[in-house]
Amino acid sequence: MRRLRLIHHGFQMAFAVAAVAAAVALPVVLLSVGGGVSQHELSVLQNQGFEVEVTAPGLHGVQGAHGLAGRIAALPEVGSASPVLSSAIDVFGPTGGAVPTLAEGVVPEAFSAALGPSERPLFPATLPIGDPSDSGHFDGGTYQGPAVDDVVVPSPFAQDLGVSRGSTIWLSPTAERSDAVAFQITAIAGAAAATLGPSATNALVLPLSDLQLLTGFARSNGTTGALLDSADTVEVVLTGAASTEPGAVARVASQVQALVPFYSVSTLADQVGQAHQATAVLSGFYIALSSVGLAVGLIFLALVLVRRVETERQSIGIERALGVPGRQIAAMMAGRGVVLGGAGTAAGLVTGWLVVELFGRFGSASVQLAVGYAVFDPVTLGALALAVLGLSVLASLGATRAALGLSIPEALR
């Protein structure tokens, strides 16, 4: 009989630990994967090589990009200003049809200076796409200078297209080969890491003026109309010490804003701050989702602890009769809560890690990619474990109340 009850209690304890473990595993998975993805996005943002970004509404909204970049670069504490035009184009290789891809038109020297530490190794130190300042072909806005028609191609794209350094490819604004212009591949860029969303890191890189002409964003009527000189952004790199000084970055941003009041000028710190806010909201959402399981697990724990008091009422009665103080009984109950909650937490941490590993191996492609960014942050997980332990002590309050409320003569009968 007694053995059977002990077995039952063993099951109850084991189930309570398993329930807490399952409940803890959920926030472990959500916080580590969700936090990892957010951290990756933040790190991409923080690893940009520029400190201030200029954008404008409209279709490739920054107008007079070469001139604006020059004026920004002339500001004190500014090292360089890199205008970038991003546009979808079609590429024709030696064989086959049109392959749509993203192209980035850049000013080579400024582009290299604005590359972040993770992007810099992907490109040659000097971008071999002709005139470093792109001023030759741009020719003061006439676009009559000699075009170099060089392009840097990312390695996955080069492999898919079956081309290498020195090959000729044809770039076109449409899927019609007749609209295409021949470009020579002067370098193959390294492959950037896979991303969860569309990314421009695997784009073709060519001189800004070449892409503007190709896509019709040089002048309003090809080469004869009003000057457009369009770009999507201008990335501003500050000189040495100024780049790490928030005051200097804000000063430069405000000087740039004064040049183009109708454009949007944001600092990298602003963008990082916004990303941090988004991450905090997401973490709150994950915790809210997980709290249901945790609440059920802890109610469960409380019930099991009260049950244990019921079965041990006689021994508790003896202890009380012998003069064991109430706080010692309370400490014992809290200790039991902590032991069960702690065991559940430890098992939950391991289970969470295992789930992430399983998702990483057997999940769909998007799940595997997201899980690949998972970060098991000791601070976050430590805080989670401490919170669960604290709640376990709370869960033991019912048991403590039951133990202290026992009638000693009745318990000893």
Add this chain to the structure above:
Amino acid sequence: MRYAVDALRRRPGRSLLAGLGIGLATALVIALLALSAGVEDSASRLAVASGVDLLATSANTTLLGDSFPPLTDAHAVPSGFARADPNVAVASPWLVSELVYANSSLYGASNRSSNGSSIPSGWAPVGAESVGWIPGDNNGIEAPTVLSGPGFSSPGDPHYANGTYRGPVVGETVLDQGLAAALHVGPGDTVWVATQTASNASSLPGWFDSAAPFRVVGVSGPFWLIPSALLGFFYLSELQSVEGGQAVEHDEASIVLVHLADPTDPSTDQSRIGAAYPMLSVFTLANVLGEIQQVVNLYRTFGSLIGGIAIVVATLFTSTVLLMSVDDRSREIALLRAIGYPRSTIGRYVVEESLLLSALGLAIGAPVGYGIGYGLNVLLGRLLVGLPIGFSFVSFDASVAGGALAEILLIALLAAILPVVQALRVPIASELRAP
């Protein structure tokens, strides 16, 4: 069943806690199921209601790709598609672009001084998504409802004039409510439109010189096909002319929406159009929904994990409460066995108790789950503007109810296994002998 009710009533606090635990898990599962069903139902319903059976884009593009070069000869598409496939009822080329808009107040302020000093601080042109189309080619395809104003006066595209772009410029635009409110304009007002913004106040006079004036002929409701809070609509050739350069030279569009006379076998029409237009990629609605499914899969996996863990925790909880109940009634069970109750009856009592507990959980969880789902729908509806009328993030349909019932049954039956085994193994003699 009376035995099971009696067992639950004997320990009302414990039964209520167990019911609460199961209820919370059920509420979470119901909310997740309702969210999944709602998004899927709304997307499918809207996709079907849109009248769009096929989508065509530039060659070799993928729906989730980041590279959508424009397609060419847009005005030839409606007749060309119909020739290639007689089942094509409507083929509508759309050019989607981002333009900059300004109203007459800004125009007036800009004209009062040459250096922009008369322009109040904070006044500037506004960027918005813009769609160019041939209004009459949208028959059968859902277009935004014009809430005020007469709408476009011509069903065709008069300015195109067989590719000369010398036809009359109608100069009409329909703005959605968001953009009309941002510009403080309504039907009859004039707005100026260009592809790029002015960089500062002093360059505004020059910007207005190069911008094209359009008369607002309508204010429309939200339009879900283009997910933007600020949206303007134009005749295709007039938007191409605003873009200028290659948009006119190549007669560009971004996408072609196709409505079929008989939509029962769109893959046949996809093949026919694909064969006639090798420079285009053609997608069926099933392709589009399949791609959406791929994106949703990531969220579905983690949603399943959340629901699964809630079920595991609730099952363990119920199982433990039943074990306690069997423990409490071990002598009673032994007595029943001793007077001849078969094992199956004892097992049934425990299963009934489990089912009753789970039903209590369902009674608690169903309204809570409904409340969570309703709250989530209101919250997401406020966060995301431009949603179509009738779009719901959650749906409480038969599949959700079925899912919740299945979850409850699963919890009840799984949770009862161990307690049933324990109840059947109660040692009759020693239980009856015990003091």
